[in-house]
Amino acid sequence: MRHQITGFSNPTIKRLKSLREKKHRKREGLFLAEGLRILTEALDSGKTPRMLVVVEDSELHPLARKIEAATVAAGGDVIETSEAIIAKLSGKSNPQSIIGIYQDHPVPLEELDRSSANIWLVAQSLRDPGNLGTILRTGDAVGAGGLILIDDCVDPFSVEAVRASMGAIFTQKIVQAKWPDFQSWLRSGPGELVGTSLNTENDYQSVRYTAPTFLLIGNEAQGLPEDYEAACDTLVKMPMMGKADSLNAAVAASVMAYEVLNQSRKR
């Protein structure tokens, strides 16, 4: 159904705005995604919004009309509201004109089918939502199966992470797991765990990776803890020609992921 809402203090608007905070997302099992591009990606991946927010009195783009129809068909509400309220929900001064509210979709580790992809990304205590979203986006690009979040990672369903994922939040499987549980699961089937490290002489291009390859990405400031490095089957390093000894976490993950993809393209 279509509703018009004009007040900031409307309970629905307040509830949607609360989804910008992790605890409310967690309680409701819902998250916000903005913009026609990301919402179209969602629809193409079979995800329909529980609720759709659009700018009032605006001519909807044909793609937006398609998303609206899908929302209504699935029993969801469509809310027309002001640009100011949409900006409030989005947290951006110059927001997209369409916001979808989706059910979050973490996958339990034991339900993951590791044979469904050759590459899996694994992040440990990743703190930056932009990095997390960017890694999801790269995961989609290299045909990875999903992202396994170990320990205390930032929430993948945060507005910033969803935005940076450019829709990959809907195409990549998202798993949250404790390190010991991940290790047991990993070792219960085929899979090579690969970490990047300063404590190795293995050039990342000199190693032949075997599928499924699990690429372990460490925390932005600390890198991987020693015992996590020790648990890897393979440690590699990328050439660093300058003064710095590390890359941005999303960049390192992406350069590694493309190397693994490129090797499989040459087979």
Add this chain to the structure above:
Amino acid sequence: MRHQITGFSNPTIKRLKSLREKKHRKREGLFLAEGLRILTEALDSGKTPRMLVVVEDSELHPLARKIEAATVAAGGDVIETSEAIIAKLSGKSNPQSIIGIYQDHPVPLEELDRSSANIWLVAQSLRDPGNLGTILRTGDAVGAGGLILIDDCVDPFSVEAVRASMGAIFTQKIVQAKWPDFQSWLRSGPGELVGTSLNTENDYQSVRYTAPTFLLIGNEAQGLPEDYEAACDTLVKMPMMGKADSLNAAVAASVMAYEVLNQSRKR
């Protein structure tokens, strides 16, 4: 000289805080950099702060003492102040305990020695300071000479860009240029201009790049304008196995830059 400043309304603090804004940075030719790691990188690259801000009554790290000594030797002031004021300057709730104020150092295009490096990064209308800083960081890692900013890019000396560069703001040459000027300069000497594009069938690994390679990175949302693509010597694309048709700008630049570096490593 060492001063203690405790008030938010102190004129020096106000002036330093104003450097968070582009117009004040531009007027003063100064910018802020935070954290021992980045400030040490600066010192190693021969850049001494004009002014140094440290937390009062704290035991300085030996590296910080070295930076302090260099600052004083160069005639700069050292300011001791509260953590609250440092947080205000940094814009982060959990700031680093040391901030340096540096002279900005854009290089005029005509002073750039293109033969000094095999890789140069060129960004067009890049809007995100995190992406810009991350590209600088990758530039350092691949041994690039610097970053040439075309058209309306975000300020490389913004606090966010400097932070994301992890010190590469001090090791990479920074050029700001108009597109026609860049084109004339580029064609006045050797150099291959390479763009990533959806409008090509050239796989990025199937092309042999010749040094110096200028990697042209487009705006985050729009990519490269048509006539910029037309001006490239080579257009390439990276394999995209998923639903998305593009990577994050800093990721795309990094995957490309590592390919160019890797080719030169194999020669």
